[in-house]
Amino acid sequence: MSIEIQSIAKQFGSFTALDKVNLKVETGELLALLGPSGCGKTTLLRIIAGLETPDSGQILFHGEDATDTHVRERQVGFVFQHYALFRHMTVFENVAFGLRVRPKHTRPNNTEIKRRVHELLNLVQLDWLADRYPAQLSGGQRQRIALARALAVEPKVLLLDEPFGALDTKVRKELRRWLKRLHEEVHVTSVFVTHDQEEALEVADRVVVMNKGRIEQVGTPEQVYDTPATPFVYQFLGDVNLFHSRVHGGFAQVGEHPVAGDGAVAYVRPHDIELLREPAPQTLAAKIDHVRAIGSIVRLELSLENGDPVEAELSRDAYAGQRYASGERVYIRPRSARVFAEDYAI
Amino acid sequence: MQAVSTTAVRSAATQEAVWVRWLLLTGALLFLGFFLVLPLVSIFAEALRKGWALYWEALKEPDALSALQLTLTVTLISVPINLVFGVAAAWAIAKFDFKGKSLLITLIDLPFSVSPVVAGLIYVLIFGAQGWLGPWLQAHDIKIIFAVPGIVLATMFVTFPFIARELIPLMEAQGTEEEQAAMVLGASGWQTFWKITLPNIKWGLLYGVILCNARAMGEFGAVSVVSGHIRGMTNTTPLHVEILYNEYNFVASFACASILALLALVTLVAKTWVEWQTERQMAAERAAVYES
Numbered sequence: 001m002s003i004e005i006q007s008i009a010k011q012f013g014s015f016t017a018l019d020k021v022n023l024k025v026e027t028g029e030l031l032a033l034l035g036p037s038g039c040g041k042t043t044l045l046r047i048i049a050g051l052e053t054p055d056s057g058q059i060l061f062h063g064e065d066a067t068d069t070h071v072r073e074r075q076v077g078f079v080f081q082h083y084a085l086f087r088h089m090t091v092f093e094n095v096a097f098g099l100r101v102r103p104k105h106t107r108p109n110n111t112e113i114k115r116r117v118h119e120l121l122n123l124v125q126l127d128w129l130a131d132r133y134p135a136q137l138s139g140g141q142r143q144r145i146a147l148a149r150a151l152a153v154e155p156k157v158l159l160l161d162e163p164f165g166a167l168d169t170k171v172r173k174e175l176r177r178w179l180k181r182l183h184e185e186v187h188v189t190s191v192f193v194t195h196d197q198e199e200a201l202e203v204a205d206r207v208v209v210m211n212k213g214r215i216e217q218v219g220t221p222e223q224v225y226d227t228p229a230t231p232f233v234y235q236f237l238g239d240v241n242l243f244h245s246r247v248h249g250g251f252a253q254v255g256e257h258p259v260a261g262d263g264a265v266a267y268v269r270p271h272d273i274e275l276l277r278e279p280a281p282q283t284l285a286a287k288i289d290h291v292r293a294i295g296s297i298v299r300l301e302l303s304l305e306n307g308d309p310v311e312a313e314l315s316r317d318a319y320a321g322q323r324y325a326s327g328e329r330v331y332i333r334p335r336s337a338r339v340f341a342e343d344y345a346i
Numbered sequence: 347m348q349a350v351s352t353t354a355v356r357s358a359a360t361q362e363a364v365w366v367r368w369l370l371l372t373g374a375l376l377f378l379g380f381f382l383v384l385p386l387v388s389i390f391a392e393a394l395r396k397g398w399a400l401y402w403e404a405l406k407e408p409d410a411l412s413a414l415q416l417t418l419t420v421t422l423i424s425v426p427i428n429l430v431f432g433v434a435a436a437w438a439i440a441k442f443d444f445k446g447k448s449l450l451i452t453l454i455d456l457p458f459s460v461s462p463v464v465a466g467l468i469y470v471l472i473f474g475a476q477g478w479l480g481p482w483l484q485a486h487d488i489k490i491i492f493a494v495p496g497i498v499l500a501t502m503f504v505t506f507p508f509i510a511r512e513l514i515p516l517m518e519a520q521g522t523e524e525e526q527a528a529m530v531l532g533a534s535g536w537q538t539f540w541k542i543t544l545p546n547i548k549w550g551l552l553y554g555v556i557l558c559n560a561r562a563m564g565e566f567g568a569v570s571v572v573s574g575h576i577r578g579m580t581n582t583t584p585l586h587v588e589i590l591y592n593e594y595n596f597v598a599s600f601a602c603a604s605i606l607a608l609l610a611l612v613t614l615v616a617k618t619w620v621e622w623q624t625e626r627q628m629a630a631e632r633a634a635v636y637e638s
Contacts, residue, residue, distance in 0.1 A: 051526055071529050078530040084523035088545040098531035101541070153531055 001062045001156040001189050002027045003048060008057035010043055010213075017043040019213040020057065025191060030183045032204035033193045036236070040213040041193045042161055048191065049159050050074050061156070077150030077188075079160040083142045085134035091145050092130040095120055098153035120148040123182070140171040147179075151186065160192035164199060176203050197237045201225060209233045231340045234267045241268045241310050243337075264341055268334040270299070273312040275324065276331040283331035286310060291326050293319075300324060302332065389607050393600035404598035405605065412578045413586035414605065416494070420569075420582060421562040424502040428558055432509025433551065437543065439510075440517030441525065454510050457503055465503050466571025469496055492574030497582065500568035505561045512554030513547055520546055549624040556620065560613040564606060 003025040010018040017040045025031050033041040046052040048059060050071035058067045066074060086094050095117045099108055108116065121127040124144040134142060143163065150158060163179065164172040180203050183190055194200050200207045201221040209216045209224055209232070217229040228234040243266040276283060286302040289309075293299075298319040300312045310332065314322075324330065361367070394401050404410060435454060439447060457465065471477050473490040483490060490496045524546070528538040544551075566584040573580040575589065583602055590599035 049530060051530070071526075072532050072534070074530075076530060078527070080523050080527060082523065084527040086524055086527070086542060097528065097533070097541075101528070101531065101533040101537045149527075149531070 002060075003157060003189065003191070004058075004060035004063070005044070005048070006058040006060065008044070008047060008054045008059070010040070010047065010052065010054050016213045018047070018054070021213070021215055023208060023215060023218065025189060027189055028187050029205045030180070030190045030192075030203065032200035032207045033191060033210060034197060034200040034207050034236075035195065035210035037195060038212075039210040041195075041210050044210075045159050045161055045191060045193050048157070049076050049078050051078070075153070075156045077153065077155030077158045079143075079146045079150050079158070079163055081162040081165055083134075083146040085142055085146060085149070087134050089133075090130065091121070091126070091132050091134070091137070092117055094134065094145060095149045095152050097149065116152065120152055123151070123185075124148045138171075139167045140175060143167065143175060144178075147182075151188075155188065158188045158190040160190065162194060163192055164194070164196075172199075179203060201237070209236060211236070228267075228338065231265070231267060234338060234340075239270050239311060241270065241273065242266070243268065243334075264339050266334070266337040266339050268337045270311040270313040271297075272335045272337070273310065274333050274335055275300070275312060275314070275322070276333070277322075279331050280333070283333045286330055286332050288324055288326050288328045288330060291324060302330070386607060389600055389603050392596060393604040395600075396597050400597050401601050401604075404595075404601035407598065409578045409581065410583075410586060410598070410602055413581045413583045413602070416497070416581065417563055417583040419494070420497050420501050421559060423498050424505060424562050425555060425559050428502055428506055428509055429551075429555060432506065432554065432558075433513065433547075435510045436513035436517055437539075439514055440520075441522050441543075451514070454507050456507075457505075458507050462500075462504055462565065462567025463571055466500050466568035469499055469503075469568075469572050473499075491572050492576065492580060494580065496572035497569050497580060500572045501562050501565050504565050504568050505558045508558035508561060509551070509554035512550050512557070516547055516550040517543075549620060549627070553617065553620050553624075556613055556617050560610060563609055 003023075005021055005023040005025075007020040007022055008018055009016075009020050019040075021040070021044060023044075033044060035041045043052060047054050050066075050069065054067070058065055060066065061069075061074070086097065089097070096113050099113050099116065102108075118127055118130070121130060124147060126141060126144055126148070129137065129141060129145070134145070137145065147160075147163075164175055167175065176199060192203070201224075204221065206218060207221055207224050208218050211232050217224050217233045219227075224233060225237050228237065234240055244264075279285070284304055286304050288300055288302050290301040291298065292301070293316070296316060298314045298316060300314065302310045302312060304310060312332065393404075435450070438444075439451060439454075470491055472479055473483060473496065474480050475484065475491070477491075490499070524542050525538050528542045529535075533541065564584060565582075566588075569582055570585055570588075573582065573585055575581060575585060577589070581589065583606055587599050587602045587606070590596075590602060
């Protein structure tokens with residue numbers, strides 16, 4: 001089922017959570033709402049679910065206006081950030097809840113409920129936990145049970161609020177892949193909220209980058225990472241070096257992008273910075289302050305002549321060929337850069 | 347077992363000198379003994395001073411029996427009503443945001459801050475013969491003041507905060523996420539209340555009911571104002587105790603008091619049991635978390 005969001009606005013007191021947001025979620029896709037805390041992503045998700053009412057604008061489910069449809073009748077599955085499992089019920093009863101509260105004429109009988117619940121518990125690979133209570137589960141297990149519970153009512157849309165936020169790094173990575181696989185299996189239209197760019201880029205079919213109640217860019221993970229539409233998107237998706245044309249003279253002219261005049265800023269990712277031992281045209285002199293090997297990459301912290309810091313990243317192999325040492329003087333130039341006008345609102 | 351070993355390990359470095367500990371402990375115990383245990387023992391001692399036969403006689407006396415019956419009736423009416431309204435008020439305050447919420451919280455606390463005598467007088471002013479509704483009630487032959495309805499009203503007023511006060515912090519701590527989850531899954535408001543909210547607050551609720559019950563049985567001030575002290579009619583046990591005492595009928599007075607004291611002791615045991623149950627449940631949950 002597709003979801004259309006038409007100029008949805010929401011105000012909390014004097015704080016604008018959403019500023020006339022428009023978005024279309026295609027049937028069957030896995031969409032990420034990505035942004036810093038307070039950008040309005042969770043509010044948007046809760047408005048889609050019906051847990052929050054927008055001040056203005058419309059929500060269309062499959063082309064039909066659902067703005068005033070009660071949460072109960074929206075047929076959405078919602079996975080809460082802290083799971084909100086029913087603490088006094090076993091895992092089995094948690095998953096069965098959505099079926100048990102149905103009105104009599106649509107409620108499946110007990111054997112059918114049992115079959116469905118075990119099917120779902122098998123889907124999330126936790127059938128052996130059916131008789132446990134939520135408090136007896138680990139974070140990752142609770143997360144998967146919450147998902148099974150949400151899927152039990154056969155929702156048309158699955159909404160997940162920071163689904164991996166409360167888990168440690170290793171479990172998070174596992175669950176990320178697992179969710180991706182699950183989505184390929186179930187193929188229900190899904191929207192999840194995250195502040196973690198890696199998570200959004202890895203899991204989602206499309207990423208919506210949000211900031212201060214507005215959408216900055218919508219696109220596939222490659223699109224938003226490789227061709228960020230705004231400086232905010234550039235900065236939010238990974239580390240970035242800023243070169244102000246006024247300060248660094250001709251530096252912003254490097255690369256294929258023309259300079260937008262004085263006051264332009266070039267954005268260069270650390271792994272797009274090239275290091276040279278000899279001076280060459282269109283390079284900047286820099287001093288290496290620190291060299292840090294972090295897993296598969298080597299991160300170099302440099303400072304320009306005016307003291308501005310620059311970060312560069314090399315692969316282990318590239319570093320092994322050059323062996324830069326801290327204190328060394330080098331010359332840097334960007335392989336690619338994106339130039340935005342200075343006064344662009346960030 | 348672990349708890350025992352950790353207390354044993356606690357070093358002298360973090361403790362007061364032995365004599366300080368003994369002094370404080372003895373002081374506390376002496377105080378407790380003098381102000382709590384001694385009066386309690388003396389109630390039973392006084393009641394049984396002239397032997398079991400007289401004690402029994404005093405309890406069997408029709409006025410004493412009718413006082414006890416009235417006390418239980420009033421409790422049985424006011425506690426369930428307070429249960430319903432207490433849960434409703436706590437639910438409204440903890441789960442919803444609305445204008446005047448803080449005013450409602452203050453109002454719930456009002457019976458705690460107002461003297462019970464004033465509480466009784468409020469009802470006399472409203473329902474009494476000279477009160478606002480007095481003439482109308484008289485015209486329709488409805489008796490509230492100096493009758494059972496007045497006693498129930500006064501008791502309800504005084505005991506209202508117990509259940510709501512017990513539940514509000516508990517429900518606020520539990521938040522509304524589970525209710526929202528139930529709603530998204532298609533549960534109606536009624537289903538959500540019975541299947542999610544109520545099971546989550548049951549121990550807190552029972553605790554509130556026990557406290558409310560204890561106070562309802564023992565209430566004196568407010569009831570004294572509205573009851574009219576008609577023997578065998580509108581006398582609750584606490585009022586009956588006072589009447590007997592004023593008549594220098596000490597054995598009978600203390601015998602009736604001992605019944606109230608016994609009820610209080612039963613309440614204490616029940617309260618301790620509920621606390622123990624809640625703690626056990628929480629400990630089980632914690633242990634389970636560590637296990638996994």
